[in-house]
Amino acid sequence: MKSVIAEHLVKTYRKGEVVALNDLSLDVEEGTVLGVLGPNGAGKTTTVRILATLLKPDSGHATVAGIDVVKNPDKVRELIGLSGQYAAVDETLTGWDNLVMFGRLYHLGRQPSIDRANDLLERFDLTEAARRPIKTYSGGMRRRLDLAASLIVKPKILFLDEPTTGLDPRGRQDMWGVIQELVKGGVTLLLTTQYLEEADQLADEIAVIDRGTVIARGTSDALKTQVGGERLEITVENTDVAAAQEIVARVSGHATHLDLRTISAPVSTGSVALMNALRALDEAKIHPLDIGLKRPSLDDVFLSLTGHVAEETVQETKKKKRGGKK
C-alpha cells in the first residue's frame, strides 16, 4: 500500500514567475524510506510543505494515508510528524517545556504529555539538557529535539526536510543513527536531502528531483546502474599519463576521461579489466600510484541525469535574491 501519493503537483510563486513544482509525482510505499534528492531550489521543501498540509498546490493531487491533503488537512495532521530544515521550536523555552507544550497541543493530556516528553528526551540523549533553554543547545541537539517534537504521537508517516543540513559530521552521524532506529520501528519516511551520501545511507528508494520535477527514481543501485556500470580509475605520475591513457583506452574500449593525473573509463568486465590493465601497465613499466574499480557515486548519478552538479539551479530564484539585495 502507498502511504504517500503525490500526483502532478504544480506550484508557482509570484504569479507564475517562479516555478517551484512542475508536474511532480511521487509515492512512498508503506514502511519504506523515500529519499528525495535534489539541489537547493529543486522543490524539495515545497513538496514536503504541500504533503504536510502547510501549502496548497496550484494543481495536482496528494494523499497521505489515503487522505486528501487539501480537502482534509486536519485528518492528515493527526497522522504525520514533520521536522523541517530549521529547528522549529521555541528557543526561549527549555527542551522539556517544548515537548510538553507540543504534547498538550496533540491533546495528550497533562500527565501523558509529561511522560512522553521525558521518554523522548531520554531516547534522544537530551535528558541532561532537558531543563536548559534551547538557545544553549548545539545544532545537533536542536535537530534531535525538533525530531523528538515530531514524534510525540508516534506518527506512522514522517516527513523530514533536510534533517542534517548544517550539521557537522558528528551531528550528521548521530542523526542518521536516530533515523535508522525510527525506520526499524516501521515508520514510513519521506526524507529530503541534498547529500547524496545521506540518501544512499537511509533511503530504500530515491527520487531525484530537479527544477520541480522527478527526473529519475529507483533504488540507489538501480540509479547507479542507470548511469553506467563500473569505471576503471588509474592515477599515475605525470610523465606516464600519455602511455597510461592509451592502455586504459585499449582495455576499456571507450574514450577516457583525464583529471590531472587520474585517468578513468567505463568498463564492463569488472575485475578482468582491472587485471588486464595491471598487466599492461607492468609491461610498459608504469607504476600506478593508485588503481581501482569505482562504482558510480550518486554525485555521478546526479551529474549524468541533470548535466550539472548538484547546486542551486533555479535561475529565477537567483535573480530574485540578487534583486532583493539592492
Added chain:
Amino acid sequence: MKYAISDVLTITKRQLLQLARVPELLVFSTIQPVMFVLLFRFVFGGSIDSGQPGGYVQLLMPGIFVQTVAFTLASTAIGLAEDMKKGLIDRFRSLPISRGAVIIGRTFGDALLNILVLVVMAAAGFAVGWRPTSGIVQTTLAFVFLFMFGYALSWIGILVGLSVKEARTVQSVGFLVTFPLTFLSNAFAPTTGMPRALQYFAEWNPVSTMVAACRQLFGLKNEFGATADSWPSQYPLETSLLYMVLLMVIFIPLSIRKYKNFSS
C-alpha cells in the same frame, strides 16, 4: 473543536513560560513605560503648565498608559513575525490544533503581559504624584478600557506580523504606526496649540479619544481647542468603545483568515 480552549491556553501559557524562563523579557517590557513616566514627569512636567490641580503628572499618566498599551500592536506583531521566521508557526500549523488557536493564544498572552505592565506603571505613577480622584469604580473602569484597547490593537499586530515577514521590518512598521498616532494626540500636550488641520486629525485619533476617556474616568477635566464641540471630544468614552469594537470586528476575522490561508 472541544480542544479549542485548551489549545489557546497552551499557547498563552507558552508566552508566560517564556517570561518565567527569561525574566529579562519582563524587566524590559516594564522598564520602558516606567522610563517614560519618569522622563515626561521630570523633564516636561516642570515647564508645562497643565492648569490641573495636582500638576502635569495627572494629565500625563493617562497619555502614557494609552501610549504603552498602543505599543502592544508592535510587540504582538514582532513576536508573531519571529515565530514565523523560526518556523515555529509552520510546526503549529502542522499540528491537529483548532484554527486560530495560535493567534488567539498570542493575543491573550500579550493581554496578560499588559495587565502586569499597567500595574507596574500605575505604581510608578503613584510614586511620582499621580492621584486619580474619581474613586475606585471609575478608576478600575479606566483600566478596563486600557486593557481592551491594547487587546483590540494586538489584532492589528497579528495582521501586520503575518503580512510582513521580517521581524525587523515589523518593528519599523510598528513604530511608524504607533509613534505618530501617540504624538499626534492629546496624550502629552493639549491639542490646542497644534495647527488647525492637525487638531482635527488629533480629535478623531483613537489615541486621543482613549486619553480623553481615561482622563474623564480618572476625574480630570478635558481641554479641547477648535474641536471642543465635536462628537469625539464630547463623548470620548463612547467613541473609544466604538473604535475598539470596530477594530476587533474588522481585524479578528481578517487575521484569522490570513493565518489560515497564508503560505510562504
